[in-house]
Amino acid sequence: MSKLTQDDIERRDRMGLLARATPTRLAELFPEIPAHALLRAPEAGAVMVRGRVGASGGPFNLGEMTVTRCSVRLEGGAVGHAYVQGRDKSHALRAAALDALGVAGSELVAPVLGALRAEEAARHTERAEKAAATKVEFFTMVRGEDQ
Amino acid sequence: MYVATKGGERAIDAAHDWLAEARRGDPAIPELSVAQIREQMSLAVNRVMAEGSLYDPDLAALAIKQARGDLIEAIFLIRAYRTTLPRFGASLPVETGAMAITRRISATFKDVPGGQVLGPTFDYTHRLLDFKLAAEGEVQQAGRKPADDQPAPHVLALLDRDGLMEPLAPSAAVPGDLTREPLEMPADRPLRLQALSRGDEGFVLSMAYSTQRGYGRTHAFVGELRIGSCAVEMEIPELGFSVEIGTVELSECETVNQFTGSKTEPAQFTRGYGLVFGQNERKSISMSLVDRALRWEELGEEDTGAPAQDAEFVLYHCDNIQATGFLEHIKLPHYVDFQSELELIRRLRKAAGASEREAAE
Structure with a gap:
């Protein structure tokens, strides 16, 4: 991978958040899709997910996941792409439109991403806290010969 | 016919x-x-x-x-x-070390960095039917505790660091894909792992169990079992860099097994590996035992003739869709085949009858 610009780094973050969002939540946060031309209509397909042999060795093919992709151009000319998990076409379309708005520097994007980021962080915390509650705290009984 | x-x-x-x-x-x-x-x-x-x-x-x-x-x-x-879905590409290998952990245990070390996390497990239940579930009732809420964000590195990496673990050869080779090319023998380890990961849970479990009972002993310890979610990242051709396209829940098992080594090389533990979609603990442990058993040749072990050491046997019979397809097709009409069998048996009986009559005369 070549060196990423600041814009690329923001875009990775944006596209990742949009891909991991649920279609329902994204539709709530961003109901109106702006006028656009479809460069690639939403299309459902599969991506082969790879693992590593022994967790850190060479790659192997684990199995596929469903992914929907879409590319749009907004009226101002900005182009947006989306590759999102699942088969929801409106999810991919919304994500591509928001990516294009992000490229165009629109202020519509930040509130959506901010909400998604906060909700994702809350889900992570919830899982981590439940996991922490089931963490084993061993205590070792002192035996005579150890003293 | x-x-x-x-x-x-x-x-x-x-x-x-x-x-x-x-x-x-x-x-x-x-x-x-x-x-x-x-x-x-x-x-x-x-x-x-x-x-x-x-x-x-x-x-x-x-x-x-x-x-x-x-x-x-x-x-x-x-x-x-x-089979109806177009393939958009392949992900980068998932980094299970960065997994958001739901469950993570080690049977080899009590104190591991990141701790032992039981998660939503059946392990300590009494396996008594819970009749409360037959009635609608309130759901027990999971407990919470502040998380310490302590990293949980792979347990085997700790042994690796001390040189006690068989090293893994890094490789950037594009792995074979049995959904694209028919599985042929000998199958390398990436292909074997793909086949086992999608193999029938019951079959892989029984194969693993057979190694524990002595048919291809591997002396496995569960070095680590971890379950949780991992981000999936893919290079986006339009952009030239990789982006997260979603998350998957995975179960991963790494076993520590008995030794390899020689007069010149010091003894080292060997590895078995299992990685499966979803919370699939039994399957991931089974997979890692079978993976280890299939590695006998590269580790210079003896072929004891155990079924779990026979890659062809394991890999060609672990797929339940292939198995059920071939098995169940025999219930479909075979009228013509059977007609020829009927004719054959009648001929044989007639011939036998004729020779008996001859003997009696």
Whole structure:
């Protein structure tokens, strides 16, 4: 991978958040899709997910996941792409439109991403806290010969 | 030999209608929604995703509903569906070390960095039927504790650091894909892992169990079992860099096994590896035992003739869709084949009868 610009780094973050969002939540946060031309209509397909042999060795093919992709151009000319998990076409379309708005520097994007980021962080915390509650705290009984 | 026969259409239509009615069961009982299956039969959903080799909980839940809970039939539906999807590419290898952990245990070390996390496990339940579940009631809430964000590195990496673990050869080679090329022997380890990960849980479990009972002993310890979610990242051709396209729940098992080494090289532990979609603990442990057993040749071990050491046997019989397809086809019409058998047996009996008569005369 070549060196990423600041814009690329923001875009990775944006596209990742949009891909991991649920279609329902994204539709709530961003109901109106702006006028656009479809460069690639939403299309459902599969991506082969790879693992590593022994967790850190060479790659192997684990199995596929469903992914929907879409590319749009907004009226101002900005182009947006989306590759999102699942088969929801409106999810991919919304994500591509928001990516294009992000490229165009629109202020519509930040509130959506901010909400998604906060909700994702809350889900992570919830899982981590439940996991922490089931963490084993061993205590070792002192035996005579150890003293 | 097969010949086309006609005349079954009406019977088939009626059979389909009855199937639909039977699937619904008693209409006085509320119908199951796909979302209910996805949320409340989640381990069945996970198994269908793992063996269907397609991560999509909604589709797996739908397949389970359509298949009336027959999981192999549901896996069949998923396998058939996935062939209709265009392949957009392959992900970067998932980094299971960065997994958001739901469960993580080690049977080899008590104190591991990141701790032992039990997660939502059946392990310490008493396996007594819980009749409270038969009545609607309040759901027990999971406890919470502040998380310390302590990293949980792979346990085997600790042994690796001390040189006690067999090293893993790094490789950037594009791994073979048995969904694209027919599986041929000898199959390298990446291909074997792909086949085992989508293999039948019962078959892989029994193979693993056979190694524990002495058919190809591997002396496995569960160095680590971890379950949780991992981000999936893919290079986006339009952009020239990689982006996260989603997350998957995974179960990973690494076993520590007895030694390799020689007069010149010091003894080292050897590895078995299992990685499976979803919370699929039994399958991931089984997979890592079978993976280890299949490595006998590269580790310079003796071929004891154990079934779990026979890659051809294991890999060509672990796929339940291939197995059920071949098995169940024998119930389809074989009228002409059987006719020739009938003729043959009549001829044999006639010949035997004739020789008996000759002997009697």
